[in-house]
Amino acid sequence: MSRYVYDFTEGSMEDKDLLGGKGANLAEMTNLGIPVPPGFTITTEACRAYLADGAVPESLEAEIDDHVAALEKAMGRSLGDAVDPLLVSVRSGAKFSMPGMMETVLNIGLNDDSVEGLAFQTGNPRFAWDSYRRLVQMFGKTVLALDGEHFEGAMDRIKEARGVTADVDLDAGDLRELTRRFQAIIEADSGAPFPQDPREQLREAVVAVFRSWNADRAVLYRRRERIPTDLGTAVNVQAMAFGNRGSTSGSGVAFTRDPATGQQGVYGDYLPNAQGEDVVAGIRNTLSLHELEELDKTSYDELLAIMDRLEKHYRDMCDIEFTIEDGRLWMLQTRVGKRTAAAAFRIAVDLLDDGTISEEEALQRVTGDQLAQLMFPHFETTGERALLATGMSASPGAAVGRAVFDSETAVRRAEAGEAVILIRRETNPDDLHGMVAATGILTSRGGKTSHAAVVARGMGRTCVCGAEALDVDTKTRCFTTPNGTKIFEGDVISIDGSTGEIFAGEVPVTASPVVQYFEGEIEPDEDHPLVSAVHRIMTIADARRRMRVRANADTAEDAARARRFGAEGIGLCRTEHMFLGERREHVEHLILAETDEARHAVFEELLPLQRADFVELFRAMEGLPVTIRLLDPPLHEFLPDLTDLSVKVALAKATGHEIDKDTQLLVAVQQHHEQNPMLGLRGVRLGIAIPGLFEMQAQAILEAAAIITEQGGSAHPEIMVPLVGAVEELRNIKEEIAEAAHEARLKHSVHLDHLVGTMIELPRAALTAGEIAQAADFFSFGTNDLTQTTWGFSRDDVESSFFSQYLDAGILGVSPFETIDRDGVGRLVRIGTDEGRRTKPNLKVGVCGEHGGDPESVHFFEERGLDYVSCSPFRVPVARLEAARARLEREDATA
DSSP: OOOOEEEGGGOOTTOHHHHHHHHHHHHHHHHTTOOOOOEEEEOHHHHHHHHHHSSOOTTHHHHHHHHHHHHHHHHTOEETOSSSEEOEEEEEEESSOOTTSOOOEEEETOOTTHHHHHHHHHTOHHHHHHHHHHHHHHIIIIISOOOHHHHHHHHHHHHHHHTOSSGGGOOHHHHHHHHHHHHHHHHHHHSSOOOOOHHHHHHHHHHHHHHHTTSHHHHHHHHHHTOOTTOOEEEEEEEOOOSOSSTTOEEEEEEEEOTTTOOEEEEEEEEETOOHHHHHHTSSOOEEHHHHHHHOHHHHHHHHHHHHHHHHHHTSOEEEEEEEETTEEEEEEEEEOOOOHHHHHHHHHHHHHTTSSOHHHHHHTSOHHHHHHHTSOEEOSSSOOEEEEEOEEEEOSEEEEEEESSHHHHHHHHHTTOOEEEEESSOOGGGHHHHHHOSEEEESSOOTTSHHHHHHHHHTOEEEEOOTTSEEETTTTEEEOTTSOEEETTOEEEEETTTOEEEESOOOEEOOHHHHHHTTSSOOSTTOHHHHHHHHHHHHHHHHOOSEEEEEOSSHHHHHHHHHTTOOSEEEEEGGGGGSGGGHHHHHHHHHOOSHHHHHHHHHHHHHHHHHHHHHHHHHTTTSEEEEEOOOOOGGGGSOOHHHHHHHHHHHHHHTOOOHHHHHHHHHHHHHOOSSGGGSSOTHHHHHHSTTHHHHHHHHHHHHHHHHHHTTOOOEEEEEETTOOSHHHHHHHHHHHHHHHHHHHHHHOOOOOOEEEEEEOSHHHHHTHHHHTTTOSEEEEOHHHHHHHHHTOOHHHHTTTTHHHHHHTTSOSSOTTTSOOTTTHHHHHHHHHHHHHHHOTTOEEEEOSGGGGOHHHHHHHHHTTOSEEEEOGGGHHHHHHHHHHHHHHHHHHHO
């Protein structure tokens, strides 16, 4: 028979799969001798069994009863005892921290009788009734899923009637009355009274935690963070420690380092006479930990000693929840803390420098997604800015958008293409979908450890919290500043998550210092600690990675920037981009040409233009390989629109102003018109259909390489034939390229080394890669088109039509155009690579689709043993970092 319940003394930090992150860490602290209220954990296996069968496992209730009995013995109190009751909390705790999971339920064990016993035992009726009203409110909102606004409304009405603004100003009689009102709400809204049996309270809370695994907000968060859906959550049942017993009690959250910047120091929030949920919910603005030192130095000193011990034990920044009960410190939770991208890099380097972690571990403490966040722009500091207020810098970055005051509006306007700032008094887990949609988050309550701040940091969203000077009115959809300025829904505001400043209107942005570092404009020195940390990590990454990183660049300017960003060559130069603008007319001439002489006349015009392009490209990438894809336009992109041209010709005929060229062009457009141009006359097919076109391009490439060689430089051209589906196509074009190479050598009398390969972007190409490799020097997977042709999706169409429904329904966890589809497209990559190398063991294989800059996809390409990835210049640093992390991950997996 499976075992489903473990005491805190029985686990360790290594048991996260079974006990969840929270339970594993509670067990670890218990076994370290740190003061933790005793309790037990119901495993993730129990949750999975419940989700599979729709009922709790048959043996679970008996196990829970046994552990409750042991807890009662340890505490010297009984659950539900009318004289001296044991009270417990129930918390969810999956392997990964998930803001979308069920909120905590505190004070289980109280009922109409035991609340009187608690009041008598503590000599504090206010505390007893405050604890009871919290249980009833949490049970109704969290366990029974009733509308939380009903409880908030009752609280607001009683405070207004008593003439107070904070819940701490309500006395015992007020809280007794509030509890009765809350019980009435539960009976009215659920059809049943609040349960008086503590065992029933506990059972229902445990089942609610299990159910919350599939709550909409939990599913949304898992999908966003790519957390597996089959993990399940654990449940932690723990004896209560009370922070709401008076002025010598309180609750707080602390970090061993600043989660926003990574700087060492004492960071956190403390709220006197409060339970932990008050701190996280942000319903009252908190004190700093330095103020706790003034209130209770003994507890403060003990807390700092425990924090130092935990950071050294976990070898990372820790996030800690604690409660002080009548001057006694209790630790309720610890975990490796969520942090901003900037903090991640600084903390990793700091821990590396003090010998806590190795270089390999430092690489694993940061991600390519975090590096990408650091490359986003910041607000300019010069010029006039209309400062509205200043809050707490909860999650850095610069965000500009239209003010919205609820999550549904945020989602709707974001889906319409608008950037929005979600503004709330405080956020709660129900706001998660709005926070995902928003560019930035602004709250008037809460601190750096509030729900808004923690979730925003985890998602990389800019966030300002605790802007208490703002009067946020979600009903009228506006906020008011102290000087009377009103910002209404739809108004543009700018928020700075690094300074906490909130501005009216759109504030101009400037390049991030990390981008300036990659551009060579900033040196990594003590004046730029973040830049220095990024430089250190990137140096380690470049020394550790196996895969090379190239860039997709079509111009010398893009190539030069890519090289500054660390690109080791060009993996894709799209020559069709060189025919836009004024050169489009040459393509029209080529299509209108009816004889070989007319076509060659166009080639003579294009050859010097193309040659000059390639000279500049080779010069920018001196000594590095440059992969140039021969012309691959869907032909319609270079021709006038059929309808527009037909109307133009018809009107000209009707008015007697017919132009021969337009009429001739219309005939050509009609001749080349295709129902599905993306699967029509393009790529290698165009090169075969228009003899001499690819030969002209190859001649331009190779003559450019010869010119660079004559000038004492070094050019390494790799000519890529697009859309090949059969080896015969590649052989046909390769013969033309050989002719061009021969002519270039004769003309310039220099030795030229070049490669001829193909882009694998059709399923047939991947499946017949063994044959194609006979004629190819290299393969480059064009994963953008390979994804389209494998799925039968047109990216431009599906992403704006039904893709969102696929993602919402869970049919797709992530867009296959964003991250490689391992099972389908990825399998074709594996087959193409393996069969190609079976024919030609030294075959160079790379990727030139934008998947080459996606962190998760880079790990897949490392697993498959590809030689390089290529991506846009801006993503090159991300790919460099992830290539190193992928290699370490692969080595760990095979160790």
